Amino acid sequence: AQSVTQLDSHVSVSEGTPVLLRCNYSSSYSPSLFWYVQHPNKGLQLLLKYTSAATLVKGINGFEAEFKKSETSFHLTKPSAHMSDAAEYFCVVSSLQGGKLIFGQGTELSVKP
């Protein structure tokens, strides 16, 4: 069975400081992992995906995530937060190509001026 745990329900950072959103996963198979973002009143947007190629994955808007099998983690980072990064972020796992996605609980990111 697959599952995802996002370790923080809410993270607050100051503009210009680094962002770290933590995610741990559990999977019986070699997983595909994703980060999605949802801005207020918008749909879910794919930030980045890991599908067993390079362990450091670069996404849109300066975000990246590192797949660490030994730690079963897939944390999302960004060197410098921008006000427009304020949103809810979801860590997601899919065990089968084309199969259902399993979502974490979401992390609300606030960015202070």
Next chain:
Amino acid sequence: EAGVTQFPSHSVIEKGQTVTLRCDPISGHDNLYWYRRVMGKEIKFLLHFVKESKQDESGMPNNRFLAERTGGTYSTLKVQPAELEDSGVYFCASSRPGTSAQYFGAGTRLSVL
């Protein structure tokens, strides 16, 4: 390329009424998925179509929910009769054959009073 479109964006109905949600996937995406987020909970899978066939409907909560995808194009999700606990945001997503990344619509917010 047009994204996944859903309508209505918001529906308010009374308990016992019927509501039909519609999803138009990205052109050429054989895979179509429905998900739901109930207030305060994580986003959960409802079902998966491959073209017009139901590949996985393990997430459908009960027989008050009926999903169809006639002709393998757009899909509808009907709730009949609606109950208070059906309130939430219903998301549709689509993907190309043989790929894992899913692209989401903006969602339909359903409020059952």
